[in-house]
Amino acid sequence: MTEVRVPTLGESVTEATVATWFKKPGDAVAVDEMLCELETDKVTVEVPAPAAGVLGEIVAAEGDTVGVDALLAVINAGEGAAPAPAAAEAPQSAPAASGGNAVDVMVPTLGESVTEATVSTWFKAVGDTVAQDEMLCELETDKVSVEVPAPAAGVLTEIVAPEGTTVDASAKLAVIGGASAGASAAPAAAPAPAAAPAASADVENAPSANKMMAEKGIDPASVTGTGRDGRIMKEDVMKAALAPAPAAAAAPTAAPRAPVAAEDEAREERVKMTRLRQTIARRLKDSQNTAAMLTTYNEVDMGAVMELRNQYKAEFEKKHGVRLGFMSFFTKACCHALKEVPEVNAEIDGTDIVYKNFVHMGVAAGTPTGLVVPVIRDADSMSFAEIEKAIAEKGKRARDGKLSMAEMQGGTFTLSNGGVYGSLMSSPILNPPQSGILGMHKIQDRPMAINGEVVIRPMMYLALSYDHRIVDGKGAVTFLVRVKEALEDPRRLLMDL
Known part of the structure; x- marks a missing residue:
């Protein structure tokens, strides 16, 4: 048993x-x-x-x-294992190699809280020969891209979910015929129906779904259930709540599209938003709707950091195998400041404030498909070299679309460097449930009054956006001042001052 x-x-x-x-x-x-x-x-x-x-x-x-x-x-224990489906059950779109079995290609594990994905690209066509572990297709979720390898060698005989199809976490993607003997197929799961039947009166919806529908005033008849027998799940209610209003009534959160002349419309290009872009849009708007967000500004003279970096960058790279950048200085300075102002590193959970006695630093990274925020865990206990290596590795994985779900969860504070794109000033938006995000900007020579004289200094504007529900103005300003002090005199980091 x-x-x-x-x-x-x-x-x-x-x-x-x-x-x-x-x-x-x-x-x-x-x-x-x-x-x-x-x-x-x-x-x-x-x-x-x-x-x-x-x-x-x-x-x-x-x-x-x-x-x-x-x-x-x-x-x-018993006769137990559910038998693998017979090859005859899968309709053959191409002849299978002889002497083998049919193997279903299933959606792999997508990660915590991810229930569906979109088939973005097929690398193989029906009739192609595939080797075991060869990449068949790529799925796109609202957070990461997932490659699907072939579970066995054989011939791709059927593609069940073509490009653009939305599939759930247990759906079948394709069938490989002529799989070599001994290759084990994943247990078959019934393909997701094209449209789940509406929940009937004798089907009990998920308790959390009923609660959410009552709170949001949503009619169950307007929600399409995707659970067993049309059962309405919590995710179904969330989708219904986010769905645009009918054409007859303008959506309250978006202005109607302005009229477009016919000759202009012919020159337009309409592209469906990726799931990642839709999630970015929803999360940023949710952040503005939830947090009492406020931004405070300061500026920092980057001369000391630039001088220190130029003096040691060759030795640093030779010893540690990674370049010395500005991000490690900012990470160290923020970790130092967060110890003095812990509420900036905290989050709200209901009526509680959860203080974090560690710093999991989120580092915003732009990718071809949108903004992602990989997390450097326990950044407060890392050296400059460890931070630089972690940022370089996460940045490369982000650009290649290889970040896992775990690598983007659990952040307590975020750094966003708009300066790499030339931004001189901006107000970053919080990354919920975090209560603080520091915006870095372009380093620009500016005339500054120092000791009664005007001198040219490399200056950077800093912007701290914070949740005013738990962070007071004094705390926010103190945090920025401590970051400024640490960057203008990096020796303070060594002395813990």
């Missing part, structure tokens, strides 16, 4: 609600086949089978609230 328990739910999450059981007692299950879905106040978590067998008792029924590591069900 094997126990099925609640997995780790994520940072600060201690309980969940059993939303949907995909299996019932007596059903045969395969290893890693999805048994049930849990909902927390932040994410939806799928629970896979830890072993093959027959599902015995279900201890936690749909609607039950369970804690971390609570017992959900038991799997009994």
Whole structure:
């Protein structure tokens, strides 16, 4: 007998609600086949089978609230593993190589809280021969791009989800025929239906979905359920809440499109927003709607940092194998200032303020597909060289679209360097649930009055945007002054002053 328990739910999450059981007692299950879905106040978590067998008792029924590591069900040993689908079940669009089996290509694990993706590119066509682990296609989620390798060698006989298709986390993407003997197929999951049936009166919706519909005043009849039997899930309500208003009524958050002359319309190009761009837009707007955001400014003389960098950059690169940039100085200065003003490194959770006794520094990076914020974990305990190496590695992975979900979660404060694009001044937007973000800008020679004389100095404007709900003006100004002091005299960092 094997126990099925609640997995780790994520940072600060201690309980969940059993939303949907995909299996019932007596059903045969395969290893890693999805048994049930849990909902927390932040994410939806799928629970896979830890072993093959027959599902015995279900201890936690749909609607039950369970804690971390609570017992959900038991799997009994038996004739158990759900059989792989026969090759005949998959319609063949191209002849399969003889002497092999059909293997389904499934959507891989997308990461915590990610429930669907869009097929962006197919690298292979139907009829192509593929090697095991050769890249077949690329999926795009609202946070990262995911490459899908071939689970076995053979011939690509069918593409179930063409480019542009939105698929859920358990959907089938394609079929490989003529797979070599011994190649194991992932347990088949039924392809997501093109449109989930509307929830009927005798189908119980997810508790969190009912709560959200009541809070937002959403009619259940207007929500399309994607759960089992048309069950309405929390994500369905969120999508309905974000959906644009009908054409008859102008959307309250966006002005109607201005009339366009026919000859101008013919010269326009309409491109659908990527899922990443849609998420960026939604999160930034949510940040403005939620936080009491305010920005305070200061300026810093970068002469001391530039002189120190020029003096040691060759030795630094020779010893550590990475260039000495400005970001390590700013990271160190911010970590130093956050110790004195901890509320800038905190977040609001309901009616509580959560102070972080560590600094996970988010470093905003522009990529061809949009802005992402990889996180340098425990930056406050890292050396200059460790920070530079981490920033270089994360930046490259961001540009290549290789960042994982874990690499973009858990940040406590963010640095945004608009100066690399020539920005002289800006007001950065908070990256929720963080309460502070520092905007760096272009270094520009300006005349400054120093000791009664006008001299030319390399100056940079700094902008700290902060959540005024927990950060007072005094704290914000103090933070910026400490950053300025540390950069204008880097020796203060060594002396912890």
